[in-house]
Amino acid sequence: MSEFTLVNATMADGSVTNVGVAAGVIKFIGNEVMGESIDAKGLVALPGFIDLHTHLREPGFEQSETVLSGSRAAALGGFTAVHAMANTMPVADTAGVVEQIKSLGDEAGLVQVQPIGAVTVGLGGERLAELGAMANSRAKVTIFSDDGKCVSDPLLMRRALAYVKSFDGVIAQHAQEPRLTENSQMHEGNVSAELGLAGWPAVAEESIIARDVLLAEATGSRLHICHLSTAGSVEIIRWAKRRGIKVTAEVTPHHLLLTDELARTYNPVYKVNPPLRTDADVKALREALVDGTIDIVATDHAPHPVEAKECEWAAAAFGMLGLETAASIAQLVLIDSGESNWQRFSEVMSLNPAAISKLADQGQLLAVGNVANITLINPAATRVISGGGASKSSNQPFEGIELPGTVIHTIYRGAFSVRDSKLAK
Amino acid sequence: MKHLVSVADLTREAAIAILDTSLEMSEVNDRDIKKLPTLRGKTVVNLFFEDSTRTRISFEVAAKRLSADVINFAAKGSSVSKGESLKDTAQTLEAIGADAVVIRHHASGAAHMLANSGWVKGSVINAGDGTHEHPTQALLDAFTLRSAIHTDARGKGLDGVSVAIVGDIAHSRVARSNLVLLKQLGAKVYLVGPPTLLPNALVKRADGFSYSLDEAISTFKLDAVMMLRVQLERMTAGFFPSEREYARIWGLNADRLALLGSETFVMHPGPMNRGLEIDAAAADSKNSLVLKQVANGVSVRMAVLYHLLSGGENE
Numbered sequence A: 001m002s003e004f005t006l007v008n009a010t011m012a013d014g015s016v017t018n019v020g021v022a023a024g025v026i027k028f029i030g031n032e033v034m035g036e037s038i039d040a041k042g043l044v045a046l047p048g049f050i051d052l053h054t055h056l057r058e059p060g061f062e063q064s065e066t067v068l069s070g071s072r073a074a075a076l077g078g079f080t081a082v083h084a085m086a087n088t089m090p091v092a093d094t095a096g097v098v099e100q101i102k103s104l105g106d107e108a109g110l111v112q113v114q115p116i117g118a119v120t121v122g123l124g125g126e127r128l129a130e131l132g133a134m135a136n137s138r139a140k141v142t143i144f145s146d147d148g149k150c151v152s153d154p155l156l157m158r159r160a161l162a163y164v165k166s167f168d169g170v171i172a173q174h175a176q177e178p179r180l181t182e183n184s185q186m187h188e189g190n191v192s193a194e195l196g197l198a199g200w201p202a203v204a205e206e207s208i209i210a211r212d213v214l215l216a217e218a219t220g221s222r223l224h225i226c227h228l229s230t231a232g233s234v235e236i237i238r239w240a241k242r243r244g245i246k247v248t249a250e251v252t253p254h255h256l257l258l259t260d261e262l263a264r265t266y267n268p269v270y271k272v273n274p275p276l277r278t279d280a281d282v283k284a285l286r287e288a289l290v291d292g293t294i295d296i297v298a299t300d301h302a303p304h305p306v307e308a309k310e311c312e313w314a315a316a317a318f319g320m321l322g323l324e325t326a327a328s329i330a331q332l333v334l335i336d337s338g339e340s341n342w343q344r345f346s347e348v349m350s351l352n353p354a355a356i357s358k359l360a361d362q363g364q365l366l367a368v369g370n371v372a373n374i375t376l377i378n379p380a381a382t383r384v385i386s387g388g389g390a391s392k393s394s395n396q397p398f399e400g401i402e403l404p405g406t407v408i409h410t411i412y413r414g415a416f417s418v419r420d421s422k423l424a425k
Numbered sequence B: 001m002k003h004l005v006s007v008a009d010l011t012r013e014a015a016i017a018i019l020d021t022s023l024e025m026s027e028v029n030d031r032d033i034k035k036l037p038t039l040r041g042k043t044v045v046n047l048f049f050e051d052s053t054r055t056r057i058s059f060e061v062a063a064k065r066l067s068a069d070v071i072n073f074a075a076k077g078s079s080v081s082k083g084e085s086l087k088d089t090a091q092t093l094e095a096i097g098a099d100a101v102v103i104r105h106h107a108s109g110a111a112h113m114l115a116n117s118g119w120v121k122g123s124v125i126n127a128g129d130g131t132h133e134h135p136t137q138a139l140l141d142a143f144t145l146r147s148a149i150h151t152d153a154r155g156k157g158l159d160g161v162s163v164a165i166v167g168d169i170a171h172s173r174v175a176r177s178n179l180v181l182l183k184q185l186g187a188k189v190y191l192v193g194p195p196t197l198l199p200n201a202l203v204k205r206a207d208g209f210s211y212s213l214d215e216a217i218s219t220f221k222l223d224a225v226m227m228l229r230v231q232l233e234r235m236t237a238g239f240f241p242s243e244r245e246y247a248r249i250w251g252l253n254a255d256r257l258a259l260l261g262s263e264t265f266v267m268h269p270g271p272m273n274r275g276l277e278i279d280a281a282a283a284d285s286k287n288s289l290v291l292k293q294v295a296n297g298v299s300v301r302m303a304v305l306y307h308l309l310s311g312g313e314n315e
Ligand SMILES: [Zn+2]
Pocket: A147, A148, A149, A174, A226, A227, A273, A274
């Protein structure tokens, strides 16, 4: 393993120093230099980013993404760990499948690929999957989710929350009341009424969150809410946290930036679940990310092949890419807005997701002795987004938008996965 | 003007120009030889992903009376994701050399997508897309109402005319197109229906609304009522409890016809559910414009084809 020193890096607290890495760990933070010198002047050194919500599509949908192509996109986006959602084919609902996904991640070797297990067999919402077997497997699953589908049966949700307590697991809920969203296409509001597209009402998300925080309180279990998208959801989470309920919440980069007005193009690249909401929702989500009501940014990176998006809106698939643009949007919302700082950025992009997932050696502050998972970004750079990047798919919704910040280096376990904004292997 | 996807694309002047051309076309349709050479050598494709014999025939007759070649293309469509994709179908039509594609689709936005995709070079005419818009229906409704109100309609709009659209506003492309077009022409538009079928966003753009047809009749001095077809699937989806209750509260029956008085016109885009949203007494009354709407459909569609396909550069 190589020895190198990041020279004159800016730390999250604003101090400028050298960071020495050898044998996969941080050897020193200070003035000395060891091994190869890498000029890090003007770059912010942060704990490697962790995505709690990534659709890697393998096994089963390899035409959209593979663990390898998704790992590449993740590394380029500054991530050192991603959590692979369970809605693959076969579904990640057994120890065998989650171990297979972990092995594919280890083989790719660019980021830590941590599988998420399904809550119910085949995401069917009827019977609990073997959660214990997945937790005790080589993949050491701690997060369980039927994402893409809501665990809508209240009894099953209650049982799942209670059951994972034995290994301190967490249920990550895709909050969507299915009856209130039958055939829904976009946010229910002025724009949907004008466009004649069936609405996805805010209450369909908020009612499930309200129910589930109460179930989490009753069971004393950990609950995580995926992709919060409405101002009302923020209010419920704020109330639940004040009450001491063990709930955490995520927001996606696209819900922090885009609104339902984009549906006026009828371009299905803007079709996503939960849908893009209104300006007022975006504002509430940004405030909640700053004030701590929302714990993390998670991408919900959802690759789809061209055919699934090059069609009429109603026939198109839900979802958009996010791995290579997430950090820029987090910077926009936290730093460039003047509302927060790099320490908060580190929390929402790294420390908090690691804590929710209980990942070892990830999401740690840059300190001597810690495993060297480090991302260096140039916050002063800007770029105009174009194309799908390293993903096998190209359904990103930011085409032509200028975003701040560029990932320059990603260091995963002491080795460069990305160097000078290019994949190291 | 290249395409007609939404009535929002029409300025007041453009809309009146189409209505005036429709008037000329209706004179042609009254002649013994109902044919003009205007679109000789042009190809019009009727691309129907959704069955609608009435609309297809209306477009077909309109194109033929302008001497265009007409191809009818009934596509299965990708109701979920299977079946023929819009793109593949469009590219096939492009290979055939369509000058205009008249598209009817069950998905909102399908016409918009076809017009903006670059898949076809010809004009795109929206013949109804999901629950979004049906621009030629709104134009023929406006034309019919204008002709009924003005003895010499040429050059005129619908200024000061008040119209109630009654029924399932939420799922009606006819209501969406009429709301915008009638207002563009100067009319006052009121929306009437059960609260479950009256979206706020559309109500905000109207001049008024009511949950009761009786209240609407007594409150708004109506020059016309436009009754919308009720889909029975709305009942099973819980938007209203029963056909009987719907007819009792929102149906246009003989009593309500009497309350409206002899000056108010009755309209319906067809096909009618007699006894549900409209009674025979209203449908067949002397104030009913329903048959005129059907007849005017051809003239208005001739006018639209004419405006899009001949001398478009000067528009
Ligand atoms: Zn989800």
